[in-house]
Amino acid sequence: xxGLVNYFKFIFSGYIRKKKVxxxxxxxxxxxxxxxxxxxxxxILDQYFKIHMVSDTFKVKVDQYNFEHSxxxxxxxxxxxxxxCLINLPLGLLNVQYFVLREEYRTTSFYSILLNEEPLxxxxxxxxxxxxxxxxxxxxxxxTNLKSNPALQHEEEPVLFVSSADHAxxxxxxxxxxxxxxxxxxxxxxxxxxxxKIYKINY
Numbered sequence: 001x002x003g004l005v006n007y008f009k010f011i012f013s014g015y016i017r018k019k020k021v022x023x024x025x026x027x028x029x030x031x032x033x034x035x036x037x038x039x040x041x042x043x044i045l046d047q048y049f050k051i052h053m054v055s056d057t058f059k060v061k062v063d064q065y066n067f068e069h070s071x072x073x074x075x076x077x078x079x080x081x082x083x084x085c086l087i088n089l090p091l092g093l094l095n096v097q098y099f100v101l102r103e104e105y106r107t108t109s110f111y112s113i114l115l116n117e118e119p120l121x122x123x124x125x126x127x128x129x130x131x132x133x134x135x136x137x138x139x140x141x142x143x144t145n146l147k148s149n150p151a152l153q154h155e156e157e158p159v160l161f162v163s164s165a166d167h168a169x170x171x172x173x174x175x176x177x178x179x180x181x182x183x184x185x186x187x188x189x190x191x192x193x194x195x196x197k198i199y200k201i202n203y
Contacts, residue, residue, distance in 0.1 A: 014032065014080075015030045015031060015032060015084075016029075016030070016031055016032070016033060017029065017030050018031075018037075020037075022039050022041060022042075022199075023041070023199050024198060024199065025041055025087060025195075025198060025199060026087070026088070027039075027040065027041070027085055027086070027087050028085065028086040028087075029083065029084070029085055030083070030084040030085075030086075031082065031083040031084065032082050032083070035082045035083045035098070036083075037083070038083075038098075040085045040087065040094075040096035041087070041195055041199055043096070043111070043123070044096070044113065044121075044191075044192060044195065045192060045195060045196065045199065047121075047123065047170065047180045048188070048189070048192040050158065050170060050172070050180075051160060051168065051170050051180075051182075054158055054159070054160040054170070058157050058158060058159050058160065059159075059160045059162060060159060060160070060161050060162070061161075061162055061163075061164075062161050062162070062163050063163065063164065073119070075101060076099055076101070076110070076112065079099055079101070081097035081098055081099050081112075082098050082099065082100055083097070083098040084096075084097050084098075085097075089191070089194060089195070090194065091115070091187075091190060091191055091194055092115050092116040093115070093116055093117070094113070094114070094115055094191065095113070095114040095115075095117070096111060096112070096113050096114075097111070097112045097114075098110070098111055099111075099112065101124075103126075106127055106128075107127070108124060108125060108126050108127055109124070109125040109127070110122065110123070110124050110125075111123040111124075115187065115191065119183050120182070120183060120184060120187065120188055120191070121180065121181060121182045121183065121188055122179075122180075122181050123178070123179070123180045123181075124178070124179040124180075124181075125176060125178055126176050126177040126178070126179070127176050128176050128177050131177075133171065133173050133177050136171060136177060136179065137159075137171070156173060158170060158171065158172035158173075159171050159172075162185070166184055166185050166186055167181070167182065167183060167184075167185065168181070168182045168185045168188075169181045169182070170182075
């Protein structure tokens with residue numbers, strides 16, 4: 001019967017719905033046919049682990065930068081996620097959405113993370129073979145306030161930019177340029193610490 005219900009839900013919405021238990025946590029998926037399911041909790045914790053592994057040498061304090069979640073919200077306006085995940089946590093409803101985002105001459109992968117419908121973080125995979133790392137630093141983080149910093153010269157090293165406004169941006173070259181931007185770092189840390197306690201894999 002559940003298969004028939006899912007079939008009619010797909011007919012009317014274009015989405016397939018599925019519930020899975022991932023290492024002790026219930027995750028509700030809504031996705032288009034052909035979309036590949038992934039573990040949103042592992043993805044979030046991986047980024048958390050990477051952020052906290054950055055050495056002090058490659059942590060850069062900034063007063064402000066040009067990255068704003070609202071800029072990407074505008075790009076996503078009118079787009080439907082290929083995959084949508086919902087996770088109920090004691091701190092609130094965690095929502096992870098996966099989009100295919102057109103950027104100039106190529107498509108990119110964009111993951112939006114929301115807590116209680118408010119932006120918490122995003123992860124943008126550029127598929128540029130790392131060519132845009134320098135332009136991201138110059139144009140999208142510092143703008144005209146760019147100053148010489150030894151930490152920015154090592155292209156193979158991940159860099160963590162932290163602002164006084166509780167924002168953080170983790171930039172790495174992992175074959176391609178990956179940008180992980182957190183709008184509320186303290187709340188993101190709380191969520192990840194909570195996930196670590198209930199997720200049945202050690203990080």
